[in-house]
Amino acid sequence: MRTLMLGLALLLGATPCVQASVMIYEGTLGKAPITLVLKNQNGQMEGVYAYTRYRTPIRLKPTTAYHYDRIAMDELDSAGLPSARLHFASNQFSRSTPVLEGTWTAYATSKQLKLSLHLTGELRSDDAFPKGATLAVLQAQSSERLYFMLPMEKSWMPMREILVMDKTSGKQVQALDVAATGCIADGLDAVQVQLSGGRLQLVVPPTRGCLGKTFEWNASSRQFDAAN
Amino acid sequence: MPNPFHLLAGLGLFALALPASAGDLPLRVFQGTLDGRPLEVALYHGKDTLSGYLLERDSQRVTLFEETPWHPDEGVLLNLMDDPKMPSATLQLAPFRLDAPYRIQGARIDLRDRTRQAVKLQDSILFRSDRDRAWDGELQQPDAGPRMSVRVHASKPVDTAVGTIDRITVHDLQSGQDLAPLDNLQLQFDGSRSLTFDDYNNDGVIDFSAWVREAEGAPKVRQYFLYQADTQRYERCEPLEQLAQRGDLRHSQNGPIQVLTGRRFDTSTEQWETWQFEGPRQLTQTNSFETRF
Numbered sequence: 001m002r003t004l005m006l007g008l009a010l011l012l013g014a015t016p017c018v019q020a021s022v023m024i025y026e027g028t029l030g031k032a033p034i035t036l037v038l039k040n041q042n043g044q045m046e047g048v049y050a051y052t053r054y055r056t057p058i059r060l061k062p063t064t065a066y067h068y069d070r071i072a073m074d075e076l077d078s079a080g081l082p083s084a085r086l087h088f089a090s091n092q093f094s095r096s097t098p099v100l101e102g103t104w105t106a107y108a109t110s111k112q113l114k115l116s117l118h119l120t121g122e123l124r125s126d127d128a129f130p131k132g133a134t135l136a137v138l139q140a141q142s143s144e145r146l147y148f149m150l151p152m153e154k155s156w157m158p159m160r161e162i163l164v165m166d167k168t169s170g171k172q173v174q175a176l177d178v179a180a181t182g183c184i185a186d187g188l189d190a191v192q193v194q195l196s197g198g199r200l201q202l203v204v205p206p207t208r209g210c211l212g213k214t215f216e217w218n219a220s221s222r223q224f225d226a227a228n
Numbered sequence: 229m230p231n232p233f234h235l236l237a238g239l240g241l242f243a244l245a246l247p248a249s250a251g252d253l254p255l256r257v258f259q260g261t262l263d264g265r266p267l268e269v270a271l272y273h274g275k276d277t278l279s280g281y282l283l284e285r286d287s288q289r290v291t292l293f294e295e296t297p298w299h300p301d302e303g304v305l306l307n308l309m310d311d312p313k314m315p316s317a318t319l320q321l322a323p324f325r326l327d328a329p330y331r332i333q334g335a336r337i338d339l340r341d342r343t344r345q346a347v348k349l350q351d352s353i354l355f356r357s358d359r360d361r362a363w364d365g366e367l368q369q370p371d372a373g374p375r376m377s378v379r380v381h382a383s384k385p386v387d388t389a390v391g392t393i394d395r396i397t398v399h400d401l402q403s404g405q406d407l408a409p410l411d412n413l414q415l416q417f418d419g420s421r422s423l424t425f426d427d428y429n430n431d432g433v434i435d436f437s438a439w440v441r442e443a444e445g446a447p448k449v450r451q452y453f454l455y456q457a458d459t460q461r462y463e464r465c466e467p468l469e470q471l472a473q474r475g476d477l478r479h480s481q482n483g484p485i486q487v488l489t490g491r492r493f494d495t496s497t498e499q500w501e502t503w504q505f506e507g508p509r510q511l512t513q514t515n516s517f518e519t520r521f
Contacts, residue, residue: 044276044297061305062297064277074307082305082339085314105314107339 020155021124022137023093027117029104036117037138038093039187040065047073048140048188055147055167059140095122095129123155141193143200150185159185174223176215183210252419254356260349262336269349273326281370288377288399290370300325357389369423373434375402382417391417392441408461416441429454429505430482456508467511496520
């Protein structure tokens with residue numbers, strides 16, 4: 001039944017008509033270790049990064065990837081406004097250019113820090129780097145204590161599970177099975193975090209061919225329970 | 229599609245005889261206010277992106293937007309690229325669609341101190357190439373550089389795809405003077421990049437050129453308008469136009485003008501001539517050379 005639903009979902013139009021790649025970098029911003037995830041889809045770049053110490057995803061303002069020599073992306077604050085600008089010294093984001101250098105400049109103070117990153121993983125529509133690897137892709141939305149990751153082998157694939165991670169320890173709290181939903185893992189915004197009646201919910205929104213799924217945080221068990 | 233504004237700005241070498249292009253159409257122009265002061269905003273909707281410019285009408289200062297991904301019905305932040313590395317402000321616009329007359333509310337937000345200034349926009353004209361629509365209006369040419377503010381007046385009747393520029397107006401931001409307008413023109417309208425800007429005669433003041441609006445199938449002809457210090461106005465430069473008739477022109481900043489006069493495929497060579505201005509209106513050949521391709 002699960003396979004049938006997934007096949008149906010794919011036939012209903014959720015076919016990969018886009019060329020997307022997801023790149024995962026690790027390195028430092030100033031002296032602080034960070035992880036940066038970039039997604040390039042049809043010439044548009046999205047991104048999110050997190051300090052290893054805090055593990056809170058910080059969203060980058062989407063931009064276009066057409067510029068000749070370099071790309072800049074704005075870091076967005078909690079109000080969704082640009083607070084700093086990341087300049088990458090290259091517009092090549094792939095395994096062929098594994099080192100990514102740049103700068104981070106705060107808008108308010110003009111304080112500048114060096115970005116020094118190296119590629120640790122890349123997902124394309126047909127393969128992964130390292131070859132055959134499953135990469136945990138950081139999601140842009142998080143809660144106060146939790147962040148979320150999607151295990152992926154390609155840049156566009158059926159969603160299997162959502163890894164619920166603890167910000168303090170960096171350890172996995174739970175793995176949520178979403179394989180039966182027919183939903184697609186395609187980057188940084190596959191899951192949404194919301195409060196409903198004061199309760200924390202994790203939502204995979206329904207789309208064409210995707211049934212969607214909602215999980216609700218159970219404070220006593222300290223686990224998410226399926227809400228639908 | 230790459231942002232045409234940034235593409236032009238990024239080119240160190242300017243070709244004087246670029247082929248005709250579709251320009252940045254459709255282009256929707258809004259009139260409105262920024263904190264009560266008159267404002268013009270032009271938005272070009274590319275493939276899932278927005279770009280364009282913001283013009284403060286009082287100062288005639290024009291600032292390009294950073295090309296930004298955008299989806300209808302979603303709000304957007306358009307960075308104002310007054311500094312190509314670090315924008316000073318962003319224009320925050322509420323969700324809107326580009327397919328109907330409407331008003332847009334928003335704010336200009338200073339990225340350093342977060343000062344907000346209210347922006348109210350009302351669409352005024354949609355420049356487009358659909359044959360079933362007519363239009364008539366003015367449009368800023370934002371690539372003119374920091375000294376000159378240049379606008380074109382153009383119109384397009386029904387049953388044609390290409391608009392015609394009949395007037396160009398120039399305001400000298402340095403002196404604060406309006407220069408004599410160029411009237412009775414018959415130039416091809418290509419949106420906010422209808423005019424190609426370059427300092428052709430290396431006098432330190434920006435000049436411009438445009439394709440002549442010819443009947444379909446007719447050979448393309450380019451007209452050049454050079455700033456003349458003695459008259460303090462822009463004038464057509466026929467010697468440069470005659471040179472452009474002989475072959476493709478190349479001009480690097482502060483360098484001579486080069487014209488491609490021939491190409492031999494049997495020897496894989498190109499023949500070039502080098503010309504430069506000997507006076508405000510006179511071109512003189514200084515060299516000829518051959519290159520391999």
